Amino acid sequence: MNRNERTDHGPGDSAAPTANGTTAVPPTTATTGTVTGTGRRALLRAVVGGTAVVGAGLALGGGAVAAPARGRGLLTERPGSPAAALKELAEGNQRWRRMRQEHPHESEEIRQVLVSGQNPFAVVLGCIDSRVPPELVFDQGLGDLMTVRSAGEVLDSSVIGSVAYGVLELDIPLILVLGHQSCGAVAAAVEAEESGEELPGHLQYVVEQIFPSIDHSQHGDARVDATVTAHALNVRRQLAAEPDLAERIADGRLAVVAARYELADQRVHRIS
Ligand SMILES: [Zn+2]
Numbered sequence: 711m712n713r714n715e716r717t718d719h720g721p722g723d724s725a726a727p728t729a730n731g732t733t734a735v736p737p738t739t740a741t742t743g744t745v746t747g748t749g750r751r752a753l754l755r756a757v758v759g760g761t762a763v764v765g766a767g768l769a770l771g772g773g774a775v776a777a778p779a780r781g782r783g784l785l786t787e788r789p790g791s792p793a794a795a796l797k798e799l800a801e802g803n804q805r806w807r808r809m810r811q812e813h814p815h816e817s818e819e820i821r822q823v824l825v826s827g828q829n830p831f832a833v834v835l836g837c838i839d840s841r842v843p844p845e846l847v848f849d850q851g852l853g854d855l856m857t858v859r860s861a862g863e864v865l866d867s868s869v870i871g872s873v874a875y876g877v878l879e880l881d882i883p884l885i886l887v888l889g890h891q892s893c894g895a896v897a898a899a900v901e902a903e904e905s906g907e908e909l910p911g912h913l914q915y916v917v918e919q920i921f922p923s924i925d926h927s928q929h930g931d932a933r934v935d936a937t938v939t940a941h942a943l944n945v946r947r948q949l950a951a952e953p954d955l956a957e958r959i960a961d962g963r964l965a966v967v968a969a970r971y972e973l974a975d976q977r978v979h980r981i982s
Pocket residue numbers: 837838839861862890892893894895896
């Protein structure tokens with residue numbers, strides 16, 4: 711795994727409206743291997759996309775969001791705060807839902823810029839389900855998202871370490887835990903718990919991680935659906951309790967948010 715470089719998000723990158731939220735920043739060749747905070751932050755901002763950052767709270771897809779991003783050009787400012795990152799995701803999901811995807815950041819130029827480093831603005835922890843690829847449902851491209859996926863977005867040390875890498879090493883301001891409608895892993899957990907049958911191999915581990923989230927107040931499909939929500943909230947809670955992450959949450963540098971993707975209408979909506 712490369713320890714890539716990125717520049718710091720200074721005060722001007724906060725959610726406060728800025729007049730030059732799309733100011734172009736030329737790429738700088740990074741010196742890899744530098745691990746000091748200063749060195750890490752002093753170099754490349756392989757920045758692409760993102761529109762002017764305006765205060766948007768932490769709403770995500772729960773209702774109307776701002777008009778779809780426009781003018782997402784090369785080498786422009788990127789979301790540097792939790793609120794700005796959520797806004798970018800909400801706008802991307804709205805483009806996806808409306809079949810107005812921009813497919814950003816796939817060009818030859820971007821591919822070359824990203825050789826020198828990366829500057830993703832969000833970690834998305836989602837399920838392995840083939841119907842919920844984060845880059846597609848948020849209409850993002852190369853270098854935009856750090857995605858971590860496991861069945862039922864179940865946590866283990868490797869998953870937590872991967873999420874923490876993005877936050878601690880790349881200063882990513884947002885972790886989005888993304889559950890989804892009709893999650894097979896959650897359905898398997900509900901079934902396994904009800905039947906008492908053990909699943910083969912490591913599948914048992916996966917469902918056991920979901921067991922504590924099972925909503926016994928519901929039955930049948932409603933139980934699965936309620937557990938999808940409860941499980942995403944539990945995963946969010948566990949991540950937010952990680953000491954390294956909690957410290958950043960406390961001082962506003964990081965938000966950990968739980969959300970659901972609905973297969974039926976392709977909407978991502980916040981549940982925490
Ligand atoms: Zn799933």
